[in-house]
Amino acid sequence: MLKIATIPYPIATKYKSLFGQAEPIVKNPIWLNCFARGIDGRVYRKWFDNKAGWKPSDFDWQPLGGGITDYPVAVAWSSNRLDIFARGVDGALYHNYGSNNDKPLAGWELLGGLIQGSPTVVSWGTNRIDIFARGTDNRIYHKWWDGKGWKPSQLDWQPLPGIETSEPPAAVTWSKDRLDVFVLGLDGNVYHNYGNGNPNNWSGWQTLGGSPLKGAPTVVSWGAERIDIFVRSWDGTIKHKLWDGVFPWKPSQLDWYDVGGPINTNRPGTSDPPAAVAWSKGRLDVFIRGQKDGAVYHNYGNGSPGSWSGWQSLGGKIQGPPTVVSWGTNRLDVFARGMDDGVWHKWWDGVPPWKGWELLDKPVSPSIVVSTTKNQTGGAIRVSGKGFTPGGRVKFYVENLVNQKNPFHLTEDLADAQGQFSEKTNFFQANCWPNQVNPAVIRAVDVVTGASATGTSNAYTC
Numbered sequence: 001m002l003k004i005a006t007i008p009y010p011i012a013t014k015y016k017s018l019f020g021q022a023e024p025i026v027k028n029p030i031w032l033n034c035f036a037r038g039i040d041g042r043v044y045r046k047w048f049d050n051k052a053g054w055k056p057s058d059f060d061w062q063p064l065g066g067g068i069t070d071y072p073v074a075v076a077w078s079s080n081r082l083d084i085f086a087r088g089v090d091g092a093l094y095h096n097y098g099s100n101n102d103k104p105l106a107g108w109e110l111l112g113g114l115i116q117g118s119p120t121v122v123s124w125g126t127n128r129i130d131i132f133a134r135g136t137d138n139r140i141y142h143k144w145w146d147g148k149g150w151k152p153s154q155l156d157w158q159p160l161p162g163i164e165t166s167e168p169p170a171a172v173t174w175s176k177d178r179l180d181v182f183v184l185g186l187d188g189n190v191y192h193n194y195g196n197g198n199p200n201n202w203s204g205w206q207t208l209g210g211s212p213l214k215g216a217p218t219v220v221s222w223g224a225e226r227i228d229i230f231v232r233s234w235d236g237t238i239k240h241k242l243w244d245g246v247f248p249w250k251p252s253q254l255d256w257y258d259v260g261g262p263i264n265t266n267r268p269g270t271s272d273p274p275a276a277v278a279w280s281k282g283r284l285d286v287f288i289r290g291q292k293d294g295a296v297y298h299n300y301g302n303g304s305p306g307s308w309s310g311w312q313s314l315g316g317k318i319q320g321p322p323t324v325v326s327w328g329t330n331r332l333d334v335f336a337r338g339m340d341d342g343v344w345h346k347w348w349d350g351v352p353p354w355k356g357w358e359l360l361d362k363p364v365s366p367s368i369v370v371s372t373t374k375n376q377t378g379g380a381i382r383v384s385g386k387g388f389t390p391g392g393r394v395k396f397y398v399e400n401l402v403n404q405k406n407p408f409h410l411t412e413d414l415a416d417a418q419g420q421f422s423e424k425t426n427f428f429q430a431n432c433w434p435n436q437v438n439p440a441v442i443r444a445v446d447v448v449t450g451a452s453a454t455g456t457s458n459a460y461t462c
């Protein structure tokens with residue numbers, strides 16, 4: 001089973017949002033790609049083929065190598081092109097690319113820089129890629145591909161000075177030659193910078209207010225002159241601001257709407273950034289991880305303050321924020337990192353109810369090996385195991401003893417990063433049990449998932 005260390009990152013490759021239109025580009029049956037960083041620090045890819053389902057298979061992932069520290073990001077400037085970016089263990093940015101099929105990719109190339117966290121990447125069309133990242137000085141840097149080469153050079157970056165941030169930037173392009181970049185300033189306000197990609201044509205950072213906001217903003221566009229920003233407030237609620245082409249920003253240059261749903265609607269709150277997507281003009285879908293229960297919640301509307309549906313639980317229990325993409329009208333694909341560190345998927349196809357959650361990998365059933373060394377008073381029991389939740393608690397019980405009404409709790413341990421534990425840390429001395437003839441059952445329970453594994457021991461027989 002692929003265990004991931006960060007949130008999964010999906011991209012849609014069936015449709016490309018350009019100039020406000022959802023247009024099919026190349027006739028390619030691969031409509032959806034998902035990338036993730038494994039617990040081994042490498043990049044993995046899985047894709048959905050409309051003719052053949054999930055590939056390389058329902059349970060397998062394509063390894064892309066690399067050695068990275070944060071989640072990878074990707075962009076598709078055509079339905080037959082993939083570009084993947086990730087921060088290496090040396091802090092520099094690396095790039096891999098290839099066709100949107102099952103063929104091997106080109107391999108990782110160095111793009112220089114010294115960045116923090118994952119970058120943000122967008123494309124406004126064929127042979128154009130723009131990357132934004134936070135440097136070690138907490139300022140934002142820009143790099144772009146124009147079809148002829150990386151600019152300003154293969155290893156250099158253009159600084160966008162003026163604002164410092166402790167969060168990743170967000171960016172969107174709603175037409176050719178238009179880039180909008182957003183960051184959360186150290187003062188808790190959101191700041192905006194826009195331009196056409198020319199290094200001498202940036203507007204400079206302008207405040208959009210909002211303090212005290214928390215975490216990175218999320219930004220989407222459903223067409224020309226339309227931008228919607230979502231960000232978490234200090235109290236865990238979600239705030240919204242929009243640009244409709246008419247000055248000023250709505251509700252004002254410095255104020256924000258509340259995405260709380262109707263009065264008396266339960267507001268779950270979150271401690272992570274929201275995820276958002278627009279699958280058509282006048283349609284916005286926002287997702288968060290509930291702060292109390294870890295479930296995914298969904299809210300939708302047309303962007304006007306009174307249109308929100310209210311927060312609906314989609315279930316699940318996840319780590320970190322969910323991620324979401326749309327490849328067409330009435331289609332939503334939500335991905336999340338489960339408590340088992342697997343990649344989980346839920347989708348909306350226009351026909352209620354929501355489908356999923358499905359695990360995009362083959363689950364590994366826990367198993368244990370029990371060994372016993374007999375002695376005069378009973379025996380020493382040693383237990384090793386694998387297939388448990390990485391870093392999760394494991395509780396040990398003894399069952400099947402004569403006249404035993406309930407299992408006896410022996411001890412507990414923590415599984416390591418590979419979901420394993422050693423007999424060196426799980427050593428029990430068992431005493432003879434009155435009238436015990438048959439072996440006792442030793443059960444190890446994964447506290448996170450509830451799954452368990454059993455073995456037997458004759459330490460209780462004398």
